[in-house]
Amino acid sequence: MNAKQGELRVLMFPWLAHGHVFPFLELAKGLTKKHFHVYLCSTSINLDSVKNSLNNNDIPIELVELPLPSLPDLPPHYHTTKNIPPHLMPTLMKAFQMSALAFSDIIADLKPDLLIYDGFQPWAARAAAAQGIPPIFFSTSGSTSLAFFHHHHTHKSWDTFPSDTIRLKEHEKRAMIAAGESIKVKNVDDGDFIFGIFKLSCEIVLIKSYRALEGKYMDYLSSLCERKLIPTGPLIAHGDDEGVDDRDLEMMRWLGEREEGSTLYISFGSENYVSKEQMEEIAKGLEVSGVNFIWVARSPAGGDGGASVPEGRREKGVVVRGWAPQAAILRHRSVGGFMTHCGWSSVTESVYYGVPVVAVPFKADQPVNARLAVEAGIGVEVERGEDGGFDGDGVARAINEVFVEGREGFRRRVGELREKMKVEEEEAMDEVVKELSRIINKGRQQYTKD
Numbered sequence: 001m002n003a004k005q006g007e008l009r010v011l012m013f014p015w016l017a018h019g020h021v022f023p024f025l026e027l028a029k030g031l032t033k034k035h036f037h038v039y040l041c042s043t044s045i046n047l048d049s050v051k052n053s054l055n056n057n058d059i060p061i062e063l064v065e066l067p068l069p070s071l072p073d074l075p076p077h078y079h080t081t082k083n084i085p086p087h088l089m090p091t092l093m094k095a096f097q098m099s100a101l102a103f104s105d106i107i108a109d110l111k112p113d114l115l116i117y118d119g120f121q122p123w124a125a126r127a128a129a130a131q132g133i134p135p136i137f138f139s140t141s142g143s144t145s146l147a148f149f150h151h152h153h154t155h156k157s158w159d160t161f162p163s164d165t166i167r168l169k170e171h172e173k174r175a176m177i178a179a180g181e182s183i184k185v186k187n188v189d190d191g192d193f194i195f196g197i198f199k200l201s202c203e204i205v206l207i208k209s210y211r212a213l214e215g216k217y218m219d220y221l222s223s224l225c226e227r228k229l230i231p232t233g234p235l236i237a238h239g240d241d242e243g244v245d246d247r248d249l250e251m252m253r254w255l256g257e258r259e260e261g262s263t264l265y266i267s268f269g270s271e272n273y274v275s276k277e278q279m280e281e282i283a284k285g286l287e288v289s290g291v292n293f294i295w296v297a298r299s300p301a302g303g304d305g306g307a308s309v310p311e312g313r314r315e316k317g318v319v320v321r322g323w324a325p326q327a328a329i330l331r332h333r334s335v336g337g338f339m340t341h342c343g344w345s346s347v348t349e350s351v352y353y354g355v356p357v358v359a360v361p362f363k364a365d366q367p368v369n370a371r372l373a374v375e376a377g378i379g380v381e382v383e384r385g386e387d388g389g390f391d392g393d394g395v396a397r398a399i400n401e402v403f404v405e406g407r408e409g410f411r412r413r414v415g416e417l418r419e420k421m422k423v424e425e426e427e428a429m430d431e432v433v434k435e436l437s438r439i440i441n442k443g444r445q446q447y448t449k450d
């Protein structure tokens, strides 16, 4: 599958997480429709998921394998963040960085017109620039959280961010500082993760976002990072049975028998796991609220998530131990709320399918995304105590707010936002293509390739 005459050739290189690879893939699909030739580079295990999702559809994306060095403890099935035991994340990050030279060789071999890189690999941007290829940063995180962390980096303050509603709680600040997640990610070579990664991007930054929700924060981020931000829209995979396999049919049948808007979908993303105690509080909250539910309760190595579903409630709910077909569940008419950790893709999908949010953020950008959802009037947060813990009564109150007391308002607002997002989605790819083409053409004049 070689590039056709006149096609612009783009190498795309996401971080090794599901929540990064798949937005990159959706962007890649959009570009191929606009006569770009796309190479998507990742580890073998991630490329297997990509192949499954492409499902033999004739989409001209060339998959390029990134060879990670073999490290003890890191067999190839852990060359992805999906299902990796959390203590191996630093090892995965280390192996990823050690692949820098191999990636440089890939660039030299393919000689693309442009590199689209992710936030964890400044070395990839540098390798491209060194070979005369313009690097463009594509952020799969939202504008608000990036603006919030960039503001903290620039002004050394959490509490002066120019919005009273986007604030961290004390326990979240303590956790951020302890984890070093606020402005840098351990082992990223620059030291200043957020700041440095923008500066390496050639003129523009692509961001998985839409102005209807984040316009003012997008403008603020643009002024902080001194780059023009180009929103890509929500980048959701299309297709009616996306991700639903035979194991899911029973659950989907069960869902089909529930009343419209009656069911809470509970999932904390691809790499977050709640403790047994927290699960018990969620179970209590479900018991008190009486709502139907689908609960994705996975544990790191695919074992028993430890969720205890009270006996009497079994006909009220389904517990999924593996990977859930989230898009198919959220778009189902029986679903009326999404209890989520507020990963950016989950918040985006919630709006895309018009489902109000019950927010239970844990770390990184999740608290900011949760505050944004509350600010937009599309969800509520489960209250937490001083120490960051939550209890069953708080869970039940939040569910009740979304399913009973504020039901009409939440549904209306999320529906309105969804409409605006869809309008932007239609136009976003044209703007992305225009900007990338402009930079490639300029780069051809500016840079001298061998």
Ligand code: UDP
Pocket (backbone or CB within 6 Å): 017, 018, 019, 020, 022, 243, 267, 268, 269, 270, 271, 272, 296, 322, 323, 324, 325, 326, 327, 342, 343, 344, 345, 346, 347, 349
């Ligand atoms: N996801 C899914 N099934 C699961 C868990 C997650 O399809 O059982 C998908 C979900 O639809 C979303 C992504 O994985 O697209 C998770 O991304 P998000 O940014 O919400 O959270 P992260 O996993 O990055 O923390």
